[in-house]
Amino acid sequence: MVEFIKADLTCMPQIKNESVDLIVCHATIRAINNRPLKAVKALSEFYRVLKKGGWLIIDDESPLPKLRRLRRKCKLSVGKPTSLWLSSSMANITQRYALKKLEFAAKIVGFKDIELQKFEGGWPSEEDMSEWREKMREMINRIDDEDLKAAFPKSG
Structure with missing residues (x-):
């Protein structure tokens, strides 16, 4: 069962330990990280609510100079419950530093045995995107609920 819960990332008492x-966290940590300790508080709550063996996926991208983008994925394997995936543009030292701060914050809140792995690459090719759209269309066509199916665009 999938359940969506709207909550303050830094305080989620409605979610049990x-x-x-x-947990999928897209374009969020960067937005809250400029507020004092918000990212640490959010990571602490993620740690608290995740089951042993659960996953926390953090994904973020930002534009690079001359509108080029570089994608680097970083996997942090953690001891308590989770594996934490970070995906971010890492072209400049500020962004690399932010990733190190996030890794440090994860350790502070209790994540253990953190291992950082980097995977570099560019934007997907048009061929890859075409294949992805085809697979998504196949998955959409398997949805039984017609109202839910209608929420997706017909062309792609």
Whole structure:
């Protein structure tokens, strides 16, 4: 069962300890990290609610000079419950430093045995995107609920 819960990332009392299998955090940590300790508080809550063996996926991108983008994915394997995936543009030292600060914050809140792995690459090719769109269309066509299916665009 999938359940969506709207909550303040830094305080989620409505979610029980070790009750969540997966947290996906897209374009969020960067937005809250400029407020004092918000990222640390959010990571602490993620740690609290994730089941042992659960996953925290953090994904973020930002534009690079001359509108080029570089994608680097960083996997942090953690001891308590989770594996933490970070995906971010890492072209300048500020962004690399931010990733190190996030890794440090994860350690502070209790994540253990953190391992950082980097995977570099560029934007997907048009061929890859075409294949992805085809796969998504196949998945959409398998949805039984017609109202939900209608929420997706017909062309792609």
